[in-house]
Amino acid sequence: MRDMMIRYALLLLWLILTACDSNAADALPPTATSIRVVPSTLVPTIDRHIQEIPSVEPEATATPVLSDCLPVDAQSASQQHTVVANVNYSERALVARQNIRYANLANESLPEIILNVEANQWPGAFTIESVRFGRDSLEVAYELTGRRLTVELPQPLEPECALTLDLAFQLNVPVVGQGMNAFKGFFGHSERQLNLGNWLPVVAPHMNGRWITEEASLIGEQTVMDAADWDVTVNVSGASDALQIAGPGEVTHVSPRTWQFVLPSSRDFTLSLSEEFQVISQQATNGVQVDVYAFADAQVTTDSGSIIDSADYALKTASTAVAMFSDLYGAYPYSRMVVVQGDFPDGMEFTGLVFVSGDWFRRFVGSPASYLMLITVHEVAHQWWYAHVGNDQAQYPWLDEALATYSEYVFIEEYYPELRDWWWDFRVNNYTPQGFVDSNVYEFASIRDYINAIYLLGARMMNDLRDDLGTDAFFDILRRYAETGAGKIVTPDLFWSLLTPEQLEATLATRQKYLRVPG
Numbered sequence: 001m002r003d004m005m006i007r008y009a010l011l012l013l014w015l016i017l018t019a020c021d022s023n024a025a026d027a028l029p030p031t032a033t034s035i036r037v038v039p040s041t042l043v044p045t046i047d048r049h050i051q052e053i054p055s056v057e058p059e060a061t062a063t064p065v066l067s068d069c070l071p072v073d074a075q076s077a078s079q080q081h082t083v084v085a086n087v088n089y090s091e092r093a094l095v096a097r098q099n100i101r102y103a104n105l106a107n108e109s110l111p112e113i114i115l116n117v118e119a120n121q122w123p124g125a126f127t128i129e130s131v132r133f134g135r136d137s138l139e140v141a142y143e144l145t146g147r148r149l150t151v152e153l154p155q156p157l158e159p160e161c162a163l164t165l166d167l168a169f170q171l172n173v174p175v176v177g178q179g180m181n182a183f184k185g186f187f188g189h190s191e192r193q194l195n196l197g198n199w200l201p202v203v204a205p206h207m208n209g210r211w212i213t214e215e216a217s218l219i220g221e222q223t224v225m226d227a228a229d230w231d232v233t234v235n236v237s238g239a240s241d242a243l244q245i246a247g248p249g250e251v252t253h254v255s256p257r258t259w260q261f262v263l264p265s266s267r268d269f270t271l272s273l274s275e276e277f278q279v280i281s282q283q284a285t286n287g288v289q290v291d292v293y294a295f296a297d298a299q300v301t302t303d304s305g306s307i308i309d310s311a312d313y314a315l316k317t318a319s320t321a322v323a324m325f326s327d328l329y330g331a332y333p334y335s336r337m338v339v340v341q342g343d344f345p346d347g348m349e350f351t352g353l354v355f356v357s358g359d360w361f362r363r364f365v366g367s368p369a370s371y372l373m374l375i376t377v378h379e380v381a382h383q384w385w386y387a388h389v390g391n392d393q394a395q396y397p398w399l400d401e402a403l404a405t406y407s408e409y410v411f412i413e414e415y416y417p418e419l420r421d422w423w424w425d426f427r428v429n430n431y432t433p434q435g436f437v438d439s440n441v442y443e444f445a446s447i448r449d450y451i452n453a454i455y456l457l458g459a460r461m462m463n464d465l466r467d468d469l470g471t472d473a474f475f476d477i478l479r480r481y482a483e484t485g486a487g488k489i490v491t492p493d494l495f496w497s498l499l500t501p502e503q504l505e506a507t508l509a510t511r512q513k514y515l516r517v518p519g
Contacts, residue, residue: 069161078103079203079228081269089273090238092189098167102157102203109156113165114211115149118198118223119187121216122174129168137166148213149201167201176344180218180447185344186270186355192295193343194273197350198223202268205489214394219450220441222394225267227487232261232269244277246293246340248352265333265487266351267387272340280311284319286326288334292318294341298361310364314339314356314376321380321411328410328475329384330482337383339376347375349382349404368416374408374427381407389485395440396492397450402437402458403478409459428456436516437461438492461514468507469499477503 085096104110119126131151133140141152157163173194176185186197204211205226214222235258236243245251248270249263263269277293284290294311301307318339326332334352342348342355356379360372381404391399405427412423435444435453444450466474477498485494496519499507511518 069158078105078226081200081202081228081230081232083200083230083232083269084235085232086235086237087194087273088238089194089236089243089275092173092194093171094173095170096168096200098169098200100165100167100201100203101162102165103162104157104159106206107159108209109158110153110206111156112153113151113157113163114204114206114213115151115165115201116204116213116223116225117144117147117149117201119171119201120144120147121184122187125172125174125187127170127172129170130166132166134163147216148204169201171199173199182344183218183346183447185342186348186350188344190343192274192276195342195344195355196271196273197348197355198268198270200269202226202228207489212392214392215442217394217441219444219447220393220397220454222441223268224392224394224489225390226489227265227267227390230261230263230266230269232263232271234259234261234271236273239273240275242275244274244279244293246272246274246277246291246338246353248336248338248350249334250336263334263352267390268350270350270353272342272353272355278311280315282315282319284323284337286323286332288319288322288326288332288337290315290319290322290337290339292339292341294361295358297358298341300362300364302365308364308366310361310372311341313364313366314341314361314372317373317376318380320415321377322383324411324414325381325384325407329479330388330486332383333388337380339379347379349379349386351383351387354379354382369419369422369426374423377408377411378404384482388487389482390487390489391491392489394442396438397441397454398437398458399490399492399495401454402462405455406459406462409463428459431456433457433460437514438516457514461510464510464513465507468510469503473503 080101082099083096085094087094102113117126128144131140131142132138133151133154138154140154143150151165153163173187173189173196176182176188176190186195187199188195202225204213205224212224214224216222230249233254234245237257241256245259247259247261248266249261252260254260261269272293274293276295278296278298279291279293281289281291292311292315294314298309298311299307300310318337322332322337336352338353340353340355341358341361343358344355345359346357348355356372356375360370360375364370364372382400385400385403385407393400408427409420409423412419431448431452433452433456435449435457437453437458439453441450444453469477480498481495484498496504508518
């Protein structure tokens with residue numbers, strides 16, 4: 001409780017100090033001359049930014065309190081993030097202060113803490129101002145190399161102990177790119193939209209004695225994230241009163257320019273801002289509120305002159321999918337689900353918020369046989385296969401993508417059974433997919449090859465497993481997989497461990513057909 005009071009006192013002080021500034025993105029403190037930031041590119045780099053703290057003879061004073069070694073509740077999130085971000089919307093920039101409470105749930109002492117900084121993939125996007133440690137806010141040495149921020153601890157963090165880190169940094173959000181770069185538009189801006197996906201540093205998962213930071217690639221995703229609790233306050237300047245912020249969790253509109261979001265047990269925290277959003281909502285049959293943030297061009301005019309409301313269709317589809325998958329895989333753990341029309345290709349999943357490409361809204365002509373339906377359902381399914389059950393998306397991408405893709409077919413079976421053959425041809429067979437389902441993202445030369453093997457052959461594998469096991473047994477395994485993996489980062493071993501010896505025997509031919517390592 002004392003840590004919480006101190007943390008909120010510090011945040012309140014920061015709010016007071018910054019509230020008077022009408023241009024928050026220019027409110028950075030002077031940069032220390034000893035700090036040099038060398039942002040990485042999407043290509044692996046050896047450039048490093050090192051902040052060294054000179055050693056000083058200690059004075060005869062009380063030893064600073066560096067960590068809180070009370071027993072840690074292993075059932076709670078290992079990370080708690082409290083963020084205050086001042087966003088200058090017109091400049092597409094922000095400054096932020098981020099307080100991270102990190103609990104060591106491992107069985108070993110940790111001499112350093114590693115954070116993953118996804119925003120540092122873009123040149124000039126991320127500038128770190130300071131890293132401070134503990135209750136006494138000691139400035140500590142750190143090294144930022146590419147997406148990996150190493151913080152040297154004054155003393156090791158022991159098991160069942162927790163510490164706090166305070167980060168100050170600036171973001172200049174890049175323009176949504178072209179070509180393959182456009183697929184990363186969830187962290188980027190267009191003329192009408194500012195997307196903040198993977199914008200906040202997170203402590204890297206510590207697994208099997210090492211910190212996990214996967215190499216960046218333009219193919220697939222490479223994030224690996226522990227579940228964390230988020231409390232994010234956003235102050236906005238440089239925007240009109242029409243500004244809307246799409247964000248997950250419980251949201252409080254504190255004042256005309258301030259929003260607070262609270263999201264527990266989440267892999268990430270993502271926002272999208274626009275002065276042109278049109279928001280529609282409805283409650284799913286399981287009580288979850290579904291919100292769609294779309295643009296005016298989601299009202300599609302057909303050749304005959306009639307108007308089709310693709311945003312409304314996305315809303316109904318997402319609401320139906322949330323309720324269906326809650327029944328099938330286990331309860332959706334939040335009160336809200338947010339769908340955002342994104343100014344970049346395809347879709348992207350985050351916890352409690354997903355993007356669906358504006359192309360699919362604009363090309364919708366009223367038929368469920370469309371990418372608008374498929375991608376909306378796919379991204380909603382990721383709330384179970386990514387957000388609920390975590391995985392290493394670089395090494396084992398099939399654990400979330402194959403299951404999310406097959407969930408499209410399951411949805412069609414239930415609500416559009418006449419489209420089952422269409423789905424297999426349109427989504428899978430037309431691409432003649434090849435490869436191994438258990439490949440990692442680095443084995444592919446193109447996004448098409450990656451999708452063919454992981455998504456499409458993955459869906460075929462799921463369907464063949466269902467034939468091997470029977471429908472009831474197959475979905476029982478998926479539900480138990482969701483229960484067992486909830487809040488964790490899992491590997492394929494967990495999935496296959498849920499099969500009995502008899503079921504493993506029954507699925508052997510299928511596993512040998514699709515997997516490089518079918519064991």
